[in-house]
Amino acid sequence: MDLRSFEAAAWARLMEAAAGPHAGFRYVTLCTVDAAQRPQARIVVLRECDDERRMLTFHTDVRSPKWQEMAANPQVTVLGYCHERRLQLRLAGQVHCYAAGSEIARNTWRALPPHTRQTYNGGPPGEVRATAPLAGESTGPETGESRFGVVILQASSLDAYQLQRNDNQRALFRYAADGVLQASAWINP
Incomplete structure (x- = not known):
């Protein structure tokens, strides 16, 4: 397989994941750095992928620590x-965060199904609760919308690593700010 095909296959897997809830890369790990310069990692759901512009989209609660971390340092992995x-894919780049009130967040919120919208009701992520959540507990859809944020990663690099029985393959791809491929190379696994 040549570099161009290897890269195209990696982005095709990400496109599949954004479109299908059971795809292999649907749940990925988002890594940030907190205020004390400690690495933080958590699972997020890949919601959209633009393989031409090299962008990935996630949703999150704007009260979450990761939102604050990305506001302070938009460089993520x-x-x-x-x-x-x-197949392992590692993408590095800069995120752009869109809070409630932005056109991107408003349009995305409107397209969400009710069961997804209700995940943004309730207390801030990570805070202690006095009781276990009640089935169907809700504080209203307008509250959830005010807590909803869209995160778009503009990838500056992709490190793709294909494990095989023999001859593992690994390549590094570097992208310009508009997603255009600037450089690529096979690298040692």
Whole structure:
């Protein structure tokens, strides 16, 4: 397989994940740095992928620590591994965060199904609760919308690592700010 095909296959897997809830890269790890310069990692759902512009989209609660971390330092890494394909993808780049009131957040919120919208009701992520959540507990859809944020990663690099029985393959791709491929190379696994 040549570099161009290897890169195209990696982005095709991300496109599949954004479109299908059971795809291998649907859940990926978003890595940020907190105020004390400690690395932080958590699973996020890949909601959209633009393979031409090299962008990934996630949703989050704007009260979450990761939102604050990305506001302070928009440089992040996203790591995914598909067991079925034995493929690891690591993307680095800069995020742009769109809070409630922005056109992107408003349009995205309107397209969400009710069960997804209700995940933004309730207290701030990570805070202690006095009681266990009640089934169907809700504080209203307008409250959830005010807590909803869209995160778009503009990838500056993709490190793709294909595990095989023999001859593992790994390549590094570097992108311009508009997503155009600037450089690529095979690298040692």
